[in-house]
Amino acid sequence: MPGMELFGAEERKEVMDVLETGALFRYNHEELRQGNWKARELEEEVEIFTGANYAHAVSSGSTAVAAALAAAGVGHGDEVIVPPFTYIAPIEAVLLAGGLPVFAEIDENLCLSAEGIEKAVTKNTKAVLLVHMVGAAADMDAIMPVIEKHKLILVEDGGQALGAFYKGKSVGLFGKTGAFSFDFFKITTAAEGGMFITNDEKAYKLADSFSDHGHNHVGLNRGMEKHPIIGFNYRISELHAAIGLVQMRRINTIRENNRKNKAYMKEKLSQIPELSFRTMPDPDGDSGTFLNFFLPTTAIAKKVVKEFGIHNIAGCNYWYTNMYHFVNQWDHIMNLKSAAPLAIHQLDAPQDYKKMELPKSQDVIGRLISLGIRATWTEEEMDKQANEMMNVIKRVLKKSLA
Ligand SMILES: *Cc1c(COP(=O)(O)O)cnc(C)c1O
Numbered sequence: 001m002p003g004m005e006l007f008g009a010e011e012r013k014e015v016m017d018v019l020e021t022g023a024l025f026r027y028n029h030e031e032l033r034q035g036n037w038k039a040r041e042l043e044e045e046v047e048i049f050t051g052a053n054y055a056h057a058v059s060s061g062s063t064a065v066a067a068a069l070a071a072a073g074v075g076h077g078d079e080v081i082v083p084p085f086t087y088i089a090p091i092e093a094v095l096l097a098g099g100l101p102v103f104a105e106i107d108e109n110l111c112l113s114a115e116g117i118e119k120a121v122t123k124n125t126k127a128v129l130l131v132h133m134v135g136a137a138a139d140m141d142a143i144m145p146v147i148e149k150h151k152l153i154l155v156e157d158g159g160q161a162l163g164a165f166y167k168g169k170s171v172g173l174f175g176k177t178g179a180f181s182f183d184f185f186k187i188t189t190a191a192e193g194g195m196f197i198t199n200d201e202k203a204y205k206l207a208d209s210f211s212d213h214g215h216n217h218v219g220l221n222r223g224m225e226k227h228p229i230i231g232f233n234y235r236i237s238e239l240h241a242a243i244g245l246v247q248m249r250r251i252n253t254i255r256e257n258n259r260k261n262k263a264y265m266k267e268k269l270s271q272i273p274e275l276s277f278r279t280m281p282d283p284d285g286d287s288g289t290f291l292n293f294f295l296p297t298t299a300i301a302k303k304v305v306k307e308f309g310i311h312n313i314a315g316c317n318y319w320y321t322n323m324y325h326f327v328n329q330w331d332h333i334m335n336l337k338s339a340a341p342l343a344i345h346q347l348d349a350p351q352d353y354k355k356m357e358l359p360k361s362q363d364v365i366g367r368l369i370s371l372g373i374r375a376t377w378t379e380e381e382m383d384k385q386a387n388e389m390m391n392v393i394k395r396v397l398k399k400s401l402a
Contacts, residue, residue, distance in 0.1 A: 061181020298366030
């Protein structure tokens with residue numbers, strides 16, 4: 001979680017630039033700006049870092065996913081294949097766009113698997129919303145042929161994977177459109193913020209308009225701009241963009257530190273032969289934000305997590321029982337509870353969400369523990385963290401496997 005760890009004087013300076021001019025809005029107000037265009041600069045930093053032809057900053061990762069779906073042409077009545085292990089935002093984005101989520105299996109790579117997608121495809125499937133989870137990319141060499149074979153639209157949620165690459169290409173650029181988050185818990189933060197990326201000029205223009213009430217952003221007088229499409233307010237403010245900008249300038253350093261510290265911790269934990277690790281087709285592309293490891297069974301993982309709690313060992317996530325990341329806890333989604341009617345209430349749901357069976361995903365997430373890597377760890381802190389964790393794991397394993 002380095003974004004919030006590394007936060008200081010430079011962020012304050014960029015925010016002060018904005019406050020001193022009073023140009024808090026990302027568009028227009030040239031007379032106030034004194035050359036400050038923080039949202040635009042943030043977009044340029046993301047274009048350079050990811051290699052995307054186009055980046056468009058928005059108010060959150062969630063609104064970036066909404067823009068990515070809209071710009072890819074995914075909406076009312078469209079079946080969209082989604083993973084059961086994800087932050088909940090992409091599922092909400094599909095439902096609120098009028099789409100129909102179809103849950104498919106993940107595997108030890110922690111993302112939708114090619115096999116899982118293939119099995120979930122029906123004649124009504126329009127798109128796959130691929131979520132690159134906990135810091136690294138899905139298995140793109142396996143997935144892309146399935147997307148192409150069935151002529152599906154690929155939309156990528158890289159909310160947890162800015163800084164993750166697959167064989168040199170940034171996540172978010174394999175499909176039609178992609179999204180990143182700059183919320184407080186991500187590799188780089190803007191307090192709140194998100195980023196849409198694409199290599200497709202038409203999709204970029206649609207996202208740009210969609211996230212600002214349909215404005216075409218042509219001309220100097222905002223009040224006289226045309227509105228080619230219906231949109232909404234998903235704009236980022238200059239204050240948030242100013243913070244995100246500094247954080248993006250640091251991302252290479254953060255990523256390097258993450259990867260170094262992760263390698264150190266992985267070597268330690270590898271001393272326990274019963275542990276295995278997330279499969280990663282391209283380890284060089286890892287952003288290094290999490291060390292993901294598997295216990296032999298869900299029961300053992302649960303015991304380890306309980307013991308971590310008893311001994312106040314912080315830093316690990318157990319997504320299986322976490323309220324936001326795994327399907328088992330999403331009663332409101334499974335029962336399609338909403339404030340107002342959604343398209344899915346009026347159409348046939350493509351899956352019986354209450355009876356859905358995803359045995360592979362249940363097994364993988366049941367056994368998974370994710371250690372959040374800190375970019376600022378000292379070797380001493382890492383030794384302490386690793387030793388405390390390993391003592392617990394070894395003790396639980398000894399008892400359980402006895
Ligand atoms: C964090 C996250 C989001 C949402 O981002 P916000 O900025 O919090 O709205 C979307 N998708 C994934 C995978 C995330 O981890």
